[in-house]
Amino acid sequence: MTIPSPANALYAGNRTTLADYRAQHFGWSVEAQVATITLNRPERKNPLTFESYAELRDLFRRLAYATDVKTIVIHGAGGNFCSGGDVHDIIAPLIALPMPELLMFTRMTGDLVKAMRHCPQPIVAAVDGICAGAGAILAMASDLRLGTARSQLAFLFTRVGLAGCDMGACAILPRIIGQGRAAELLFTGRSASGDEGHAWGFYNRLCDPDTLLADAQQLAKDLAAGPTFAHGITKKMLHQEWSMSIDEAIESEAQAQAICMATRDFDRAYRAFAAKTRPVFEGD
Known part of the structure; x- marks a missing residue:
């Protein structure tokens, strides 16, 4: 089964x-x-x-x-x-x-x-x-x-x-x-x-x-062809931050960027940079 x-x-x-x-x-x-x-x-x-x-x-x-x-x-x-x-x-x-x-x-x-x-x-x-x-x-x-x-x-x-x-x-x-x-x-x-x-x-x-x-x-x-998960975060923050104070926006962006740092695309970008190649993003 x-x-x-x-x-x-x-x-x-x-x-x-x-x-x-x-x-x-x-x-x-x-x-x-x-x-x-x-x-x-x-x-x-x-x-x-x-x-x-x-x-x-x-x-x-x-x-x-x-x-x-x-x-x-x-x-x-x-x-x-x-x-x-x-x-x-x-x-x-x-x-x-x-x-x-x-x-x-x-x-x-x-x-x-x-x-x-x-x-x-x-x-x-x-x-x-x-x-x-x-x-x-x-x-x-x-x-x-x-x-x-x-x-x-x-x-x-x-x-x-x-x-x-x-x-x-x-x-x-x-x-x-x-x-x-x-x-x-x-x-x-x-x-x-x-x-x-x-x-x-x-x-x-x-x-x-x-x-x-x-x-x-x-x-x-x-x-x-870019980091599409991160693009989605950018779009969300552009929309969400209209109603935020500057301090709230900075904190929200800190949280959003930390989420993006946990993606495989972030790792791919680093490895490509270290190898002097162009990163191939997969959106995850």
């Missing part, structure tokens, strides 16, 4: 693979441990629907347990990133919904941002063309952003009679581009060009539209 290992039971409940995942409402592929999400309704500039919001939220939650995905790229098909919530599939139905269902919707969209921030893999947004409303939020919630000169970033909520405080925008956007610049975009709903977004720090760099996706995937591959 074979007695199952307790560790195997632990792994079964906390590890999964997603390379063979079949997305229903967007494109999904995994190559060399880099997952690519493609918002693929190009005829309408890739808007989100109730269904795609929910599927994205659930997928990012599952990514916390994926062993075969180390980094993620999100982009849009057809020369645009995402035009936000679909006017016909989302905005029109919302007008007729009572408050409990409205709150159900706004919590669902916020949960997508929470799932993106809490999944350990770095997320690279490849932003070309229109990046508006909830699409701007998806880019904002990513860890790194590559744009193009023709990127058009707009937080459009005030244009439809809503507040700019949507899906964490008032908390996250000021930390990326500064309070005054964030206030301008959130109050006015105006579009920021690619050059402006780059100058303000929203985009890490601008790329040629023809190479944007390849550039984003190469960045993701470079990250996937």
Whole structure:
């Protein structure tokens, strides 16, 4: 009689693979441990629907347990990133919904941002063309952003009679581009060009539209080749330290770094340095 290992039971409940995942409402592929999400309704500039919001939220939650995905790229098909919530599939139905269902919707969209921030893999947004409303939020919630000169970033909520405080925008956007610049975009709903977004720090760099996706995937591959467990710790601390004092942050980072020092990747890096070779990280 074979007695199952307790560790195997632990792994079964906390590890999964997603390379063979079949997305229903967007494109999904995994190559060399880099997952690519493609918002693929190009005829309408890739808007989100109730269904795609929910599927994205659930997928990012599952990514916390994926062993075969180390980094993620999100982009849009057809020369645009995402035009936000679909006017016909989302905005029109919302007008007729009572408050409990409205709150159900706004919590669902916020949960997508929470799932993106809490999944350990770095997320690279490849932003070309229109990046508006909830699409701007998806880019904002990513860890790194590559744009193009023709990127058009707009937080459009005030244009439809809503507040700019949507899906964490008032908390996250000021930390990326500064309070005054964030206030301008959130109050006015105006579009920021690619050059402006780059100058303000929203985009890490601008790329040629023809190479944007390849550039984003190469960045993701470079990250996937690094110490991915440690990358997950870095992402967690970047998120967690927003609400900490400096003393609390320093102590938390001391604990986090001690955890990383116990990994095999730390040992691999030392041995490679001693042997004057390049370390091969395995994420453990």
